[in-house]
Amino acid sequence: MPMVNIEVIKDVFTPSQKRDLIEKVTEAMVSVEGEALRGVTWVRVQEYEQGDWAIGGKTLSAGDVHALAKGKAA
Amino acid sequence: MPMVNIEVIKDVFTPSQKRDLIEKVTEAMVSVEGEALRGVTWVRVQEYEQGDWAIGGKTLSAGDVHALAKGKAA
Amino acid sequence: MPMVNIEVIKDVFTPSQKRDLIEKVTEAMVSVEGEALRGVTWVRVQEYEQGDWAIGGKTLSAGDVHALAKGKAA
Amino acid sequence: MPMVNIEVIKDVFTPSQKRDLIEKVTEAMVSVEGEALRGVTWVRVQEYEQGDWAIGGKTLSAGDVHALAKGKAA
Amino acid sequence: MPMVNIEVIKDVFTPSQKRDLIEKVTEAMVSVEGEALRGVTWVRVQEYEQGDWAIGGKTLSAGDVHALAKGKAA
Amino acid sequence: MPMVNIEVIKDVFTPSQKRDLIEKVTEAMVSVEGEALRGVTWVRVQEYEQGDWAIGGKTLSAGDVHALAKGKAA
Numbered sequence: 373m374p375m376v377n378i379e380v381i382k383d384v385f386t387p388s389q390k391r392d393l394i395e396k397v398t399e400a401m402v403s404v405e406g407e408a409l410r411g412v413t414w415v416r417v418q419e420y421e422q423g424d425w426a427i428g429g430k431t432l433s434a435g436d437v438h439a440l441a442k443g444k445a446a
Numbered sequence: 447m448p449m450v451n452i453e454v455i456k457d458v459f460t461p462s463q464k465r466d467l468i469e470k471v472t473e474a475m476v477s478v479e480g481e482a483l484r485g486v487t488w489v490r491v492q493e494y495e496q497g498d499w500a501i502g503g504k505t506l507s508a509g510d511v512h513a514l515a516k517g518k519a520a
Numbered sequence: 521m522p523m524v525n526i527e528v529i530k531d532v533f534t535p536s537q538k539r540d541l542i543e544k545v546t547e548a549m550v551s552v553e554g555e556a557l558r559g560v561t562w563v564r565v566q567e568y569e570q571g572d573w574a575i576g577g578k579t580l581s582a583g584d585v586h587a588l589a590k591g592k593a594a
Numbered sequence: 595m596p597m598v599n600i601e602v603i604k605d606v607f608t609p610s611q612k613r614d615l616i617e618k619v620t621e622a623m624v625s626v627e628g629e630a631l632r633g634v635t636w637v638r639v640q641e642y643e644q645g646d647w648a649i650g651g652k653t654l655s656a657g658d659v660h661a662l663a664k665g666k667a668a
Numbered sequence: 669m670p671m672v673n674i675e676v677i678k679d680v681f682t683p684s685q686k687r688d689l690i691e692k693v694t695e696a697m698v699s700v701e702g703e704a705l706r707g708v709t710w711v712r713v714q715e716y717e718q719g720d721w722a723i724g725g726k727t728l729s730a731g732d733v734h735a736l737a738k739g740k741a742a
Numbered sequence: 743m744p745m746v747n748i749e750v751i752k753d754v755f756t757p758s759q760k761r762d763l764i765e766k767v768t769e770a771m772v773s774v775e776g777e778a779l780r781g782v783t784w785v786r787v788q789e790y791e792q793g794d795w796a797i798g799g800k801t802l803s804a805g806d807v808h809a810l811a812k813g814k815a816a
Contacts, residue, residue, distance in 0.1 A: 373499060373511050375453040375523065375562075376471070384447065385478070387645065391653065392478045397450070398651035400470035404463055406515045410650045412501070414523075414562075417646040423757065424787040425447065427486070428780045429768035431761065437447050441480045449745065449784075461719065465727065472725035484724045488745075488784075491720040497535065498565040502558045503546035505539065521647065521659050523601040524619070532595065533626070540626045545598070548618035552611055554663045560649070571683065572713040573595065575634070576706045577694035579687065585595050589628045597671065597710075609793065613801065620799035632798045636671075636710075639794040669754065669795060669807050672767070675745040681774070688774045693746070696766035700759055702811045708797070721743065723782070733743050737776045 374401055375414045382419040383434035390417050448475055449488045456493040457508035464491050522549055523562045530567040531582040538565050596623055597636045604641040605656040612639050670697055671710045678715040679730040686713050744771055745784045752789040753804035760787050 378393055385393065394415050402410050422433045452467055459467065468489050476484050496507045526541055533541065542563050550558050570581045600615055607615065616637050624632050644655045674689055681689065690711050698706050718729045748763055755763065764785050772780050792803045 373455055373458065373501075373506060377451045377453070378475075379449040379451070381447055389478055390646065393475065394648045394653060395651050396474035396477060397471055398648065400474040401452075401467065403470060404459070404466045408515050408517050409511070412514070413650055415648045415651070416642055418642065419646070420786055420788065424760065424789070426764045426768065426785045427447075428783055429765050429785070431764060432447060437483070440486070441482050443482050464720065468722045468727060469725050472722065487724055489722045489725070490716055492716065493720070494564055494566065498538065498567070500542045500546065500563045502561055503543050503563070505542060521603055521606065521649075521654060521662075525599045525601070526623075527597040527599070529595055537626055541623065544622035544625060545619055548622040549600075549615065551618060552607070552614045556663050556665050557659070560662070568712055568714065572686065572715070574690045574694065574711045575595075576709055577691050577711070579690060580595060585631070588634070589630050591630050612794065616796045616801060617799050620796065635798055637796045637799070638790055640790065641794070669751055669797075669802060671749040673747045673749070674771075675747070677743055680743065685774055689771065692770035692773060693767055696770040697748075697763065699766060700755070700762045704811050704813050705807070708810070723743075728743060733779070736782070737778050739778050 373409070373412050374405060376401060376416070378415065378417045380417065380419055381425050381432060381434055381437060382421055384437045393417065447483070447486050448479065450475060450490070452489065452491045454491065454493055455499050455506060455508055455511060456495055458511045467491065521557070521560050522553060524549060524564070526563065526565045528565065528567055529573050529580060529582055529585055530569055532585045541565065595631070595634050596627065598623060598638070600637065600639045602639065602641055603647050603654060603656055603659060604643055606659045615639065669705070669708050670701065672697060672712070674711065674713045676713065676715055677721050677728060677730055677733060678717055680733045689713065743779070743782050744775065746771060746786070748785065748787045750787065750789055751795050751802060751804055751807060752791055754807045763787065 376397055398413055398415050401413050423431045425432050450471055472487055472489050475487050497505045499506050524545055526545060546561055546563050549561050571579045573580050598619055600619060620635055620637050623635050645653045647654050672693055694709055694711050697709050719727045721728050746767055768783055768785050771783050793801045795802050
């Protein structure tokens with residue numbers, strides 16, 4: 373039953389990082405709910421176009437998030 | 447930026463398990479995206495009423511999911 | 521794989537009508553996708569509180585929708 | 595009022611099948627809610643990129659779903 | 669066509685503030701899209717239970733948000 | 743905390759109009775919740791492909807919505 377949606381800005385994560393997110397979040401779910409529910413645990417990634425996601429009215433690009441991830445102000 | 451929604455059926459998980467889900471899924475996200483993005487990582491739980499979630503047309507109660515978690519057919 | 525979300529205002533439909541919605545929408549999905557996908561066809565109902573759903577800025581109660589369903593202006 | 599979201603993996607369904615899903619799900623809704631609500635019944639299809647939807651941590655391609663639809667293991 | 673979802677934590681806003689949010693967001697939409705689309709502009713509020721919404725793994729209560737709104741650390 | 747999702751059909755709005763929607767909806771939110779919450783007010787635009795959004799079973803193109811916006815029947 374559990375359905376998990378991971379919403380991110382496009383091009384922030386590489387395909388390999390997205391697979392990583394899916395695997396690690398699935399394991400996190402299964403560690404709480406139990407192994408028997410793994411087969412009904414759905415995890416999805418949904419990407420928003422750059423410029424379509426804003427914090428406090430300021431839209432973010434993938435570059436802004438990468439700068440933030442390196443500890444610089446967005 | 448990342449926003450994670452964990453959708454479950456009501457009364458499948460206790461409040462303490464829901465806190466656990468939130469913490470473990472947050473850690474899973476941070477382990478991929480990096481510590482600097484923790485402060486903009488939002489994780490939410492959304493509960494659906496029992497009887498409002500169906501697989502193959504068959505609605506599920508919390509009891510059905512608990513039985514499934516114990517390895518019995520729902 | 522398909523996940524269908526049916527979003528409605530609370531108390532517009534009875535529990536029996538909600539079960540009906542779930543069954544009929546599931547059948548509609550299976551009629552297109554094929555019987556083999558029935559087991560991975562998830563259908564959910566999500567209810568919004570009365571007063572939390574607006575059209576053109578005017579919030580709707582269940583009574584408004586019932587009046588509309590009888591062919592009267594909301 | 596009712597809003598129905600049909601979430602699928604990209605390229606599983608052809609454009610013509612997607613139109614079919616929309617029409618059949620709309621008819622399913624109207625058969626329960628009554629003809630007078632047809633005009634406020636919104637139905638949408640939302641597609642997820644292949645590789646962005648996982649069951650039990652295993653991502654699905656359109657090909658996986660097509661194999662499943664033919665009764666083969668994904 | 670536009671559908672706007674306003675997602676908040678329960679009991680952060682009073683019913684009167686929620687009506688206000690709906691009205692002001694509707695006007696914001698209509699100011700860009702034009703008056704002719706007002707009748708197909710749907711705006712909804714969806715509330716999450718206190719404790720079901722976390723930032724950086726820390727769940728928020730309505731009180732936390734009220735403190736934040738007054739300029740105190742959550 | 744508040745998260746606002748603005749869902750529209752692709753190519754109905756120009757990039758500049760989408761930025762406008764984000765800014766005006768953010769201001770509408772802040773005018774009710776207070777300036778101190780601006781930094782945790784997230785607003786996103788999500789676009790649906792033309793043909794993937796139907797009203798009463800009739801799918802809409804961007805052209806249909808533009809005609810509607812000019813006061814013509816869709």
